[in-house]
Amino acid sequence: MEDLQLKINPEVALVFDKYPESVRNQMLALRKLVIETAKEIEGIHQLEETLKWGEPSYLTKIGSTLRMDWKAKSPDQYALYFKCTSRLVETFKIVFKNTFDFEGKRAIVFKLDSEIPTEELTYCIKAALTYHKVKHLPTLGI
Numbered sequence: 061m062e063d064l065q066l067k068i069n070p071e072v073a074l075v076f077d078k079y080p081e082s083v084r085n086q087m088l089a090l091r092k093l094v095i096e097t098a099k100e101i102e103g104i105h106q107l108e109e110t111l112k113w114g115e116p117s118y119l120t121k122i123g124s125t126l127r128m129d130w131k132a133k134s135p136d137q138y139a140l141y142f143k144c145t146s147r148l149v150e151t152f153k154i155v156f157k158n159t160f161d162f163e164g165k166r167a168i169v170f171k172l173d174s175e176i177p178t179e180e181l182t183y184c185i186k187a188a189l190t191y192h193k194v195k196h197l198p199t200l201g202i
Contacts, residue, residue, distance in 0.1 A: 064099045069110040076116065083130045083138055083172060087116075090128050090140065090170075093178065094118050097185040104189060115141070124148065124191035139167040140184070148188055151200050156180050 079087050091109075098107040098120065108119040115129040124146050130138040142148040144166040153162055159180050161169045168184065170176055187200040194201040 064095075064104065065106040066095065067106060067108040067110075069108075071111055072109050072116050075111065075114070079130055080135075083135075086138055086170070086172060086176075087128065087130060089176070090138070091116060093176075093181065094126060094128075094185055094189075097182050098189055101186055101189060103193070107189075118189070120189050122192050123189040126185065126188045136172050137169050138172065139163060139169045140181075141167045142188055146188075146191060147195060147200065148184070148191065151187070151202065152184050155199055155202050156184070160184075 076084060076087060076091070095107065095109075095118075098104050098118070103122060104120050106120065110117050110119065112125060112127055115127045117128075118126040124143045127141040128139065129141065144164065149162060149165045149167070152160065152168065156177075159177050161171075163169050168181070183202045187194060187202055191200070
């Protein structure tokens with residue numbers, strides 16, 4: 061597998077630093093899972109980490125934007141956001157209906173005090189990062 065080029069906007073680190081200590085480790089673990097998943101995907105040579113709407117976001121040439129955030133108005137949860145016009149979340153609901161909590165067509169929501177189902181989430185991240193290559197498949201290659 062080729063080495064992944066990670067293009068990082070330094071302002072993203074400032075966002076992670078501003079998260080309350082109670083959520084920062086979960087957000088950094090989610091970030092690490094996105095990056096590690098991208099490294100395992102054939103055909104992804106670059107992952108861009110930037111800010112979209114002030115939220116840490118991840119982009120590839122063959123994928124759909126993936127964002128993550130914690131919001132003070134819902135302090136006991138954080139989320140991974142997907143483009144709501146894609147088929148991503150609707151497909152995740154079919155494949156992983158009892159595994160995740162969802163927010164409409166745009167997010168998988170995690171409770172701060174719960175463990176993330178990493179194996180299943182890796183499939184969701186992979187589908188988002190390769191969306192333009194898998195969107196024609198019935199369950200996005202999951």
